[in-house]
Amino acid sequence: MWLPIELNEHSAEPLYRQIETQLRALIISGRLAEDTLLPSIRELAQMLKCSVITVRRVYQDLENEGLLRTRQGTGTFVAAVDTDIRDRQRLESVTAAFAAAVEAGLRVKCSEEEMTDIFQRVMKERMGLER
Amino acid sequence: MWLPIELNEHSAEPLYRQIETQLRALIISGRLAEDTLLPSIRELAQMLKCSVITVRRVYQDLENEGLLRTRQGTGTFVAAVDTDIRDRQRLESVTAAFAAAVEAGLRVKCSEEEMTDIFQRVMKERMGLER
Amino acid sequence: MWLPIELNEHSAEPLYRQIETQLRALIISGRLAEDTLLPSIRELAQMLKCSVITVRRVYQDLENEGLLRTRQGTGTFVAAVDTDIRDRQRLESVTAAFAAAVEAGLRVKCSEEEMTDIFQRVMKERMGLER
């Protein structure tokens, strides 16, 4: 089994958090369905070329968040997440990101119009890449 | 002299970075004009209720960025910043923030429309607070 | 043959222990009489939707405790349990559980009265369910 997770060695963001962010996104976006069996700790560690411990931490953190469910000797599964909760989390995470961007803009005295321009430009470029 | 800098004690973001971000924004946005004399390290530390070491680091980092200039025995001043450079930095910092927000949105499968909605809602709420 | 055993897939308690606890209780409480023939390992595994290895372990553990007896090629039976021993075990198991509860209460500074209230409330609710 393969997971679309990419790590940036040089980022200041710790490895375990990069993995958590991306795996969390896969789950709350629904790309990993409920009850999906994830790769074992050892497998994922090998895939991502990081330590078993780092992966274990990821799985455990996400279990504490209620996104995963693990059974010793069996494996780690995507937990049942209430759709409402999932939607709320989805919305919250994106809203927080945009709020941070707007704050950054205001700090350097960007006007509403300037920020709207920037947003649209960024979005347009990014959507171009997707295709 | 007073500076509009607010620290969030509970944030995970380190103190020195919170200060740097806000002070940098004050300079880049032009709210602190060229040649303005900043408070001494000890004064600012007292104002922000943090360690002098932390403030020292801030002044040094921003001096390395070319935004501040220190004259022995006199104090720390806002450096002359080329207008072009300043504009470019302004734009870059905000663009980066929006790019990050769009990435976060894509990770949880937000459509272009959803993100536009969220952006507008966030902006509207934020501008309401300003007034 | 059917046994009133219910497994909680999501509990942190391992499967084999959940089964042991409930089967032991059935024997100690006398609901499974001496010499009763239990289901075969394979049957019980099928009933409980778990691995034969797990059931095998349960039977073996309880045999080691002296609660079960296996006759080659015949099956597994409830062993003769001395009435005194049985009563003592019954009492001990429940006393231990209550001692643990009281400890938990003391740890968070519950008074004797508070704990008595909680006990009575829990008991009342639980007996309501029984009816």
Add this chain to the structure above:
Amino acid sequence: MWLPIELNEHSAEPLYRQIETQLRALIISGRLAEDTLLPSIRELAQMLKCSVITVRRVYQDLENEGLLRTRQGTGTFVAAVDTDIRDRQRLESVTAAFAAAVEAGLRVKCSEEEMTDIFQRVMKERMGLER
């Protein structure tokens, strides 16, 4: 600084969980007041004769629960806990313990009266020890 935490080497309960349980109890019972500075990871590890990593895990888990607050370079503090939440948690933890005890009793066919007797006996003995 000293903390009344006792570890049982031979228990099946993992070290980190023993520490968490006791430290959590100290906080939600109010014996450790808000903003109290806890011993550093290294100190507590030395005190408890366990690994730094084990203590770190404890602090981090309790921070995730919202009971602790840590700042790099500064230390780990008892977080402000809403009184309502604290009381609810207190009640819940004890109620759960008693519910488990009652379940154990019912499993071995204890009557309501028997359990009440056992509870009172246990409580009486335990309170005797306290004095």
Add this chain to the structure above:
DNA sequence: GTGGTCTAGACCACC
């Protein structure tokens, strides 16, 4: 095979 715990030890970031 799976996950769970604990260890020692290194290096970094922060104050």
Add this chain to the structure above:
DNA sequence: GTGGTCTAGACCACG
């Protein structure tokens, strides 16, 4: 000095 991250490697419990 503080906490934060990552590592390798061991051993146990579970199915």
